[in-house]
Amino acid sequence: MNTPIRDFVAAYQQKKTARLHMPGHKGMGPLGCEAMDITEIQGADALYEAAGVIAESEKNASALFDTRCTCYSAEGSTQCIKAMLHLALKFHGGQGRPVALAGRNAHKAFLYAAALCDFDVQWLYPEHQSDRCACPITAEGVARALEQMNEMPFCVYITSPDYLGGITDVEGIARACHARGVPLLVDNAHGAYLKFMPEDAHPMALGADLCADSAHKTLPVLTGGAYLHIGKGALQPYERHAKEAMALFGSTSPSYLILQSLDCANAYLEKDFPGRLGDLCRRLDACKEELRQRGFSVLPGERIKLVLKGDGPGLCNRLSENNIAWEFADDSHVVLMFSPENGEEDFARLDRALQCPLPPKEGRAPALSPLPRAVTIRQAIFAPSEMIPVEKALHRICAAPTVSCPPAVPIVISGEIITHDALAALIYWGVDQISVIKE
Ligand SMILES: Cc1ncc(COP(=O)(O)O)c(C=O)c1O
Structure with missing residues (x-):
């Protein structure tokens, strides 16, 4: 497969052309990568009107992922998530306020899309007690929810894989959605690699209409690199407006390093x-088995994540002592992400760090349950707001989603009223300040 964008930039670098264009570093600087960092000059194509080297490269990606159309993002899945929701709305023929039916573990990019595009959300809650990052919903659950809605939602939106490595039945959910003419949108930020697994488990192969992949999270791609994919069987010709949708939420100066x-x-x-x-999957399967033998609680799910249930802070201390940086940890989990670029030395360190388990501390994570809503997500996010200590937030209305990244899964949704249960959940998850609408 050719590399037309890189080839263009490499040829440009060789020519030593006088750079009388942006950026201001003119190809020199302390990072060492400045010479490769250009802007949309003659011949370099333009991301949102791609017809040259970028279009050619995107076609390569589309062939690899077997999609109807794939668009590059230099601004992460965050941009792709907003664009795909905008696209689903654009093709929605319904009357009245549009509603998305969405898994409750949505990343905050989804909430920002709801605010910017002004739609409502009906949440799908997990059928059994679960963590805030996980939302194990089933095809039957989605079919039931759709059956009970008076007006069809403009999309069903799920997050799979989730932060804790949980994988949802995308195929079954796609069938349930399509039976009612509703498109399925998947936040596949953690799952770009699924396409290349021995058994293709990528949402595009399983019938999703649109999905967002953070290439940078699991593939050898610089931070910010992502794909918006449109499925071959997508219900609508989303590709006609895909670039326009991406441009709506993106910078006019995309990074050529990322492209x-x-x-x-x-x-x-x-x-x-x-x-x-x-090879990595087999290596990690063996590593997980060894850890289970040692008494560790290893969560099932994605093969390239190692998710330990236990005393999060204690486990992190052990990892730190062995010079290991983790992806995410909370009170009772540690998430470690691997790729084929991890070498044997990394596994050896892990082996030294995880000699014996550390069980989780007492106390059960509160379940996320429906909260009363006072105003729409858009009204809440755009309202005058203030940050207050969380203990003083009882009965106040949540404004901006107050949640750090990772995992960026909001505990209270913008526009919801903070009840006693919500307060307990916020305190449990270590939130000490919260953004609320000014009274
Ligand atoms: C589930 C999920 N969705 C979306 C995003 C946003 O992805 P990006 O960082 O590529 O914008 C993240 C980021 O961590 C995420 O975990």
Whole structure:
């Protein structure tokens, strides 16, 4: 597979052209990568009107992911999530205020999209007690919820995989959605690699209409690189407005470092990656089995994540002592993310760090339950607001989603009233300040 964006920039670098264009570093600087950092000059194409090297590279990605259309993002899945929701709304024929039917563990990018595009949300809650990052909903649950709605939602929106490695039945949910003519949108930020697994488990192969992949989270791509994919069987011709939708939420100066990284990834993904990913999965399966033998509680789910249930802070201390940085940890979980780029030395460190388990401390995480809503998400996010200590927030209305990243899964949704239960959940999850609407 060719790499047209990288080839263009490499040729430009070689020519040593006088750079009388942006950016101001003129190809020199302390990072060492400045010479590769250009802008949309003659021949470099333009991300949102792609017809040259970018269009060619995006076609390569589309072929790799077997999609009807794939668009690059240099601003993460955050941009793709907003764009796909905007697209679903654009093709929605319904009357009245549009509603999305969405898993309650949505990333805050989804809430920002609800505020910017002004739609309402009917939440799908997990059928059994679960963590705030997980929302194990089923195809039957989605079918039931759709049956009970008077007006069809403009989309069903799910997050799979979730932060704790949980994988949802995308195929079954897609069938349930399509039976009612509703598109399925998947936040696949954590799952770009699924395409290259021995068994293709990518949402595009399982019938989703649109999905957002953070290439940078699991593939060898610079931070910020992501894809908006449109499925071959998508219910609407979303591709006609895809670039327009991405432009609505993106900068007019996309990073060419990130675009080149996405471009180069195509060649690598096509060649070595699937084999190396298979090797990694087998290596991690063995590692997880060994940890289980030692008494660790290892959560099932994604094969390239190692999710330990236990005393989060205690486990993090052990990881730190062995010079290991983790992806995410809370009171009772530690999430470690691997890719084929991790070497044996990393596994050896892990082995030293995790000699014996540390059980979780007493106390059960509160379940997320429906809260009364006072105003729409848009009204709440755009209202005059103030930050107050969480203990003083009882009966106040949540404004901006107060949640740090990771996992950026809001505990209280903008516009909801903070009840006693919500307060307990916020305190449990260590939130000490919260944004509320001014009274
Ligand atoms: C589930 C989920 N969705 C979306 C995002 C946003 O992705 P990005 O950082 O690529 O914008 C994240 C980021 O961590 C995430 O965890």
